[in-house]
Structures are given as C-alpha cells and as structure tokens.
Amino acid sequence: MADDVKKLSRKLRRLERKLWTREYLLKIAEFDGATIAPQNGAEARGEAMAALAGAHHELLTSEKSRDLVRSLEKAARKGRISGQLADEVRVLARDQREASAVPTEEEAAWTRLVCEADTVWHRAKTANDWASFEPYVDRIVAALKQRAERLDASRDPYDVMLDQYERGLTAAQFDAFCEQVRATVVPLVHGIVQRGYQPDASFLSDRVPDAVQRQISFDLIDLVGIDRADTALAFTEHPFSEGFAPGDARIATHIYEDNLISNVYSIIHEAGHAIYELGVDPDYAYTCLAGGTSMGIHESQSRFFENIVGRSRPFMGPLLKILRRRVPDTYDDVSEDELYRAVNIAQPSLIRTEADELTYPLHIMIRYEIERLLFAGEARACDIPRLWAELTRKYLGIEVPDDTRGCLQDTHWSGGSFGYFPTYALGSAYDAQLVEAMVAEGVDLGEACASGDLSPVRAWLGAKIWRWGRSKDAPELIGGACGAPFDASYYCSYLARKFGALYAL
Template identity: 80%
Template sequence: MGKKKDTNVKKLAKKLRSLERELWTHEYLLKIVQFDGATIAPENGAPARGEAMAALAGTYHRMLTDADAVELVHKLEKAAAKGKIDDDQLAAEIRVLARDQREAAAIPTEEEEAWTRLTCEADAVWHKAKAANDWASFEPYVDRIVEMRKRHAGYLDSSKDPYDVLLDQYERGLTAKEFDAFCDQVRGTVVPLVHGIVQRGYQPDAWFLNERIPENVQKQISFDLIELVGIDRADTTLAFTEHPFSEGFAPGDSRIATHIYEDNAISNVYSIIHEAGHAIYELGVDPAYAYTCLAGGTSMGIHESQSRFFENIVGRSRPFMGPLLDVLRRRAPSVYGDVTEDDLYRAVNIAQPSLIRIEADELTYPLHIMIRYEIERALFAGEATAHDIPGLWADLTRRYLGINVPDDAHGCLQDTHWSGGDFGYFPTYALGSAYGAQFVRAMAGEGVDFGAACAAGDLAPVRAWLGQKIWRWGRSKDAPELIGGACGEPFDATYYCSYLAKKFGALYAL
C-alpha cells in the first residue's frame, strides 16, 4: 500500500511540474513583451502589444485556475497534510502554487485580460505624459486603475481594508498599521538629521558629479559596475528606458534597463548598481527551482533589500570608494583623474532635500516613500481622486522635504509604478533599505568582513552570505522567515535608524 501511495504522489508531482513549466513559459513570454515595450518597442505598437499581453495573461490565468489544475494541487495538499510528502522543495511548490491559485481564482479571467490591456495602455500614456509634463492625459488612467485594484482587493479578501490586501501582495503580512509604526520610527531619526544638516549649512564640493560624460563611456562604466557587483556579463544585457528597472527571466537571464544622462553620470552609476542588486538576486535562486513557481524573488521588500543593499550599503560605503573610483578614473580620466576617495565619498553621500526619488540621497529617501504612501492611502480610502494628486504631492513635498514642486514631471509623473497598477509597492523600498542594514549587522556577527570585501572590490564573501541566506530560497520562504533565518531575530528597524544616524552624523559632524 505504501509503495502504491508513493507512486501516486510521484505521478501527481510529475503533473505538477508539467503545469508549472507551462505557466512559466507564458510568464516568460509576458516578461519578454513587457521588457520590449519599456525599452525598444515603437510607441504606436502599444495597442497591439496590449492585445498580445492580454491573450497571454488570459491563457496563464485559465491554466492556473482550470478545474483539473485545482484538483491536482488539492490532491497534493491532501497528501502533504497526511505526511506523504517528504521532499521539501515539492512541499514548498505545493504551498506556493496553491496560494497563487487561490488568489488567481478570485479574479475572473476576463477581468485579468482587461487589467492587462489597461495597464499596457496606461504605461504608454505615462511615457508620453511625463515627457510632455501632462498630468491631465494620465489622470483618467489612475482613477480607472485604482477602481480596478479596489475591486481586485475585494475579490481577494472583502473583510480587509483594500490597501492592506494590496500591501500583502508585495510583502506578505504587511499592514498599513505596521508600516505606519515603521514610518514613525524612521521619521524620528531622519527628520532631526535632515534639520541638523540644513541648519549647519555645509555641503561638500562635488563639481565633478555634473561634468559631461558621453553616453558611450557611460555604457562602458555600466558594464564595469555590473561585473564589480558580481554578475557574469553572459547572464545579463543592458537596455535603455525612461525609468530604470530590471527583470529576471530564467537561469542565466536577468536583464537591466537604465537611463543615461550625459551631465549626471553618477545617476547612472547608482541606477546600475541598484538594478544589478535585483538581477543578482534573481540569478542566485537555487537552479533546482527553475521553471517552477519557486523561481524568482519572494517579495518586493526582499527584492528591494538586495538592490538598495548594493546601491547604498555597499555602493556608497567609504571602503567601496577605491574600487568605484578605479572604474571612473579608467573610463573618464579627465573628470575623475584628480578626485580622491574622500572627495567621492562625501559627494555621493550629500544629503539634502530634492525632488526626484530615484536621485534622492540615502537619508532623505524614506521621506519620498512616505509622500507616495500617504497619497495611496488617501486614494484607497476614498479621500482623494487622481485629480487631487498634483496638489497633494506638492503639499506633502513641502511638509516632508521643505521644497516646492515646479511641475508634474518633477512631481507626480516621475515614477512609472502607478501606470502598472503597483499600488502598495512603494513601502517595500523603505522596508528593503531597513532589511539591508539588519543583514549587514548579521554578516558581521558571522565573521564576514564587509569593509574589507568592499575595499578589495571583491564582494565574494558578501555574495556568499546573501546567496546562502537569501537568494537561493527563491519564493520558498516569505520575508519574515527569511529575515529570521538570516538574522536570528525578527525584523527590527532600529538597526536601520542606527546605521543612518551613525553614518550621516559622522559625515556632517552632527
């Protein structure tokens, strides 16, 4: 009898893997179309692209929620509950796919197709609107997307606040109440530091940051930095877009898209390091998870912890200035030939209120997230509509950063996220920054010499720790379990606040 049961489980597992591979194939094709649309596709192709994406999304949704697929997963769940599954990976696949299935089944297929068409169209409109500083053309899409996301949240769990449901989609278990408490703690550290810096009235000379560096040279710098982070050039490619992003496709295929400004090369430097952090996480997932539901990052908070870890904790650390300056001197000697490591360290860590989130310094960055978070809360509480967003943005920017917003291109049109319906995503950037500070503390406790690795330009010890503790697990563990396993304790924002206070207190002699 036991052997018969084992045989049945093996047959069911084989069917599960076949289903997962088919789902992965459709997801892969969707990512290809999305990446193409954000980088090289002509703008007039957006309607056709939307139709193709809707068809792929609809097929994916039907395959995932088909009665036979649901029954297959249900049988495996029953087998797992009876202790018949002794394969940890298979058990994780069953658990994660069952959750994916339940959430997908809550949303009708035709609505999933309509959603894909809407966001594809909205993305094309956003690109034009940002370039033209034309919020009015994008505004109707925001209202439509918010209403659709509210409906989706109701399908998923009508008993909860819709915004809490969306937060949970990006970071499992996160609620607005918890993020409010996080914001309160971070504000208590950041705001006094920012006020102290402003009152001191000193900023270092950073003339070299805005010297012109040609696009072709910046491309060379980009590939140097990708390799410095630790990515094999054969595993990635570099594309160009309005808003930098990265996407993991498959083993050996994680792509980066950036935006180059010839008079602001340092923008591209940190864009590349940030996106390389995303890419190397995707590439570091256990190869055994390929083509299954466990492939890819587990949450956006963990994903952002990797990108912002490399961008800031590594990329803006004093020890890393030597390797970074070596790259800049080699590729742009006329600009960086006489710049010292101390000059560069102070320049890339200038802390002062600014308008653009992705250009913001490490200290004021969480304030940018709070602006977006408060607007999203108002939209989903029915306290505001898209028409109110420019005014809310201006008011919150004055309150949090003390500066005026000159136009919508430098305000509410600057981010691509809302065009894709990513409400609830922004909080994960701030959480990711905080996770990274706790990770580096845990590394030190296990004997990883973080500073020495950064100074040597050989991040292998850092990558090894992250690979073992974070990357390899893919989607098999949610953020709380990953953090607890990596750090030996639950998430605690105190480490992040201490990190910011120590670093910027020293930089500005506060």
C-alpha cells in the same frame, strides 16, 4: 514516495512549466515595451499580452489544475510529501487561490489596461502632461479596489494590496515603521540644514558621453559580480530590471550625460535585483518557487548593493578606479574621500531615484500617504498634483516645479503597482539588520568593498536570501538570516551613525 504521489508530482511539474512559459513571454513583451518597442505598437502589444495573461490565468485556475493542487495538498497534510515539492504545493496553492478570485476576462482586461497606461505615462512624463495620464490612475485604482474586495472583502483594500508585495504587511505596521524612522531622520535633516555645510560635488555634473557611460555600466555589472553572459543592458525612461530565467536577468537604465552618478547608482541598484534573481536555487527553475519572494526582499538586495556597498567609504577605491579609467579628465583629480562625501550628500531633493539615503524614506512616505487617500476614497487622481506638492513641502521643505519632477516621475502607478512603494523603505531597513548579521558571522564587509572582490558578500547573501527563491516569505528569511525578527532600530542607528559622522552632528 508512493506511485500515486509520484504521478501527481510529475503532473505538477508539467503544469508549472506551462505556467512559467506564459510568464516568460509576458515578461519579454513587457521588457520590450519599456525599452525598444515603438509607441504605435502599444495597442497590438496590449492585445497580445492580454491574451497571454488570460491563457495563464485560465490554466492556473482551471478545475483540472485546482484538483491537482488539492490532491497534493491532501498528500502534504498526511506527511506524504516534503521538502521542495511541499513548498511548491504550498506556494502554487496560494497563487491559485488568489488568481481564482479574479475572473479570467477581468485579468485579461487588467493586462490590457496597464499596458496602455504605461505607454501613456511614458509620453505624459516627457511632455509634463498629467492630464493625459490622470484618467488611467482612477481606472487602475478602481480595478485594484475591486480586486482587493474579491481577494478578501473583510480587509481594508490597501492592506490587501500591501500583502501582494510584502506578505503580512499592513498599513498599521507601516505607519508605526514610518513614525519610528521619522523620529530619526527629521532631526538629522534639520541638523544638516542648520549646520549649513555641504561638500563640493561639482565634478559629478561634468559631461560624460553616452558611449562612455555604457562602458562604465558594464564595468559596474562586472564589479557587482554578474556574468555578462547572464544579462543584457537596455535603456528606458525609468530604470528597472527583470529576471526571466536561469542565466537571463536584464537591466534597463537611463543615461543623462550631465549626471553620470545617476547612471552609476541605477546600474548598481538594478544589478542587485538581477543578481538576486540569478542566485535562486537552480532546482527551482521553471517552478513557482523561481524568482524573488517579495518586493521588500528584492529592494533590500538592490539597495544593499547601491547603498551598503556602493556608497560605503571602502568601495570608493574600486569605483574611482573605474571612473579614472573611463573619465580621467574629471576623476584623476578626485580623491576617494571627496567622492565618498559627494555621493553621500544629504539634502532634500525632488527625484526619488536620485535621493540620498537619509531623505529617501521621506519620498516613500509622500507616495504612501497619497495611495492611502486614493484607496480610502478620500482623493482622486485629479487631486494628486496638489497632494504631491503639499506633501513634498511638508516632508522635504521644497517646491515642486512641474509634474514631470513630481507626480509623473515614477513608473509604478502606470503598471498598477499600488502598495509597492513601502517596500523600498522596508528593504533599506532590512539591509541594516542584514549587515549586522553578516559581520557577526565573520564577513569582512569593509575589506570586500575595498578590494572590489564582493564574493564573500555574494556568498553570504546567496546562502541566506537568494537561494530560497519564493520558498520562504520575508519574515522567515529575515529571521533565519538575522536570528531575530525584523527590527527597524537597526536602520535608524545606521542612519544616525553614518550621517552623524559625515556632517559632524
């Protein structure tokens, strides 16, 4: 590498480390705000986060930073740089172009707005008070539509938002995906309802004290394969996780003493996110390539551990071993088959995060359709409770008793994450195709789940997905791992096989 390119690359690494430092501090403040920070500190936290976001934005988009990236892009075009450095230049240039479309003061104001909105949402959900949160939804949607226009005025603003979470995804593509999935899911749901049979799951509602559930949480983190020295467990209204740095990916859960299984699968799900972050190539640390590449891929990893592993028949042995040790009075008398059937009950329900695999994509469609209407200007925040009730009735055939269990149940909108929800369904669909490729390459998934030794699964996912960080977008990752482009038919076949067998359809 010529001396001038070496000098430029050193400058790039210094810039990336400075950007990472600001991102790290923002994540710390956000995690703190959702877990242990007092409500009355929200305004001060919002000011601090706005200042940090503004400083990050200003550094990323400064003329000096842009000149540096342009010089490296020129070197890349001439073939003077390659490998990791070329990937860093490509990804940072994209980040820079998108950030440059938004003024620094607007970025700071946005951070202040979503910090305030998140605090209001937490109170509103607890109090069943949509009216207090409603104005923030309209403000956030307006801000995002303005941002979308700045990013690409030639495209539908909702397509621009989808692209922020899953590169290349459009509403037309997701519409086609939904149509294909509905054609499988709806007849299966109807068939289960008509059959009129559900297995006994009464033991799942036995009371399990908070302290015991915390012990189980750490047992499950161990089982997924995360070193406890690499993570911390916190508690919040809506479970989530965040990757901060090498050796630091944190998990936040919510414990209900009368619903142990909620925490069990929240932990396994969030541990899937965390282990992805921890599995990124260490050479990417402190660069723009660190972290997951997209929310679709991120959700594929969390839902892989939650569903493909965590709700599989072979995994019931290791799971039941933990439950019997911690809650013997209930689980000593529960068989592996009884537990398997109980945790895979398929029936319409209100809460997305508690939904079974089969009806889960219908929950996503409810949120997706509302977001489309908001961005098209065909609905406002005041319409959301009504729309939620109508779509829940349409897709799930049940009534919404209150907003806490309806349109206030998810944290995403308070953080401005419009366009995120479709990635949950895509992640589940990616998983079905990843399983086929994993098994075809000789990984005995059933044996790994039955033994409780998931190292072969982690090794395969680590090599095919985790290590690449942001250096590859979702289509390239899926194509590389599976040897073919994404195909939702794998997902539809998986659902039909699993639930057809469970309910003898």
